[in-house]
Amino acid sequence: MAARLNRTAFAHARELIKAGKVERDVRDDWSEHAPSTDQENAFIDKHGFGSFAEWHLGRDDEKSEGTKGSVSFPFGDFSKVHRCAVISLESRAAQYGHDDIRDAAKKLLELMDAD
Template identity: 55%
Template sequence: MSIELNQPALRHARALIRDGKVVRDERDDWSEAAPTADEENSFIEREGWTEYSHWHLGVDRREDGETKQAYSFPFGDFTRVHRSGVISAESRAGQHDHYEIRDALRALLDLIDKDDKGEKD
């Protein structure tokens, strides 16, 4: 698999964090917070594939850009970045030797934690 860092998604995540659109949840919360397949499908129908891609830090350019297989390492629920999603994705990226993606996720986590003055959602 040839997965690379999705730069537009990284810019999108940073902007969301700067705008305070963050859920400061814990690592294990991602299993409940991650969008379901039906929620993903609804989002794609409503917003399109480009917007869907902006919620995934990994992209496999060998895959059709209008399939879910092209995108990996989700970090949010299509409205906010979830700290738990960032942690989960960082862990998986490191386990699969996607170091550029792992490092980008670590930087996002640092950005979230640096600005951790808001309430935990």
């Protein structure tokens, strides 16, 4: 995957955190808190793919634009940033060498933990 940082999503996450829209859950909660495929599809139907993409720190321009495969590294549930999601995506980004996404995740965690 040729994922790189989705700067629009990074800015969106920062604004949500600054507004206090954070779920301060623990590391392993993301598998339970992540939106289901049905929830993702309902969100896209209601808000459009652009809004959906704003909830993913990764984007892949080699994939067809407007498809779920073109975005990666989700960080929330369409209402709040989940700390567990950011921890998870930071680890995955580091594992696959996506340093810009890993570094953005670290900055988001620092911002969340500063409160």
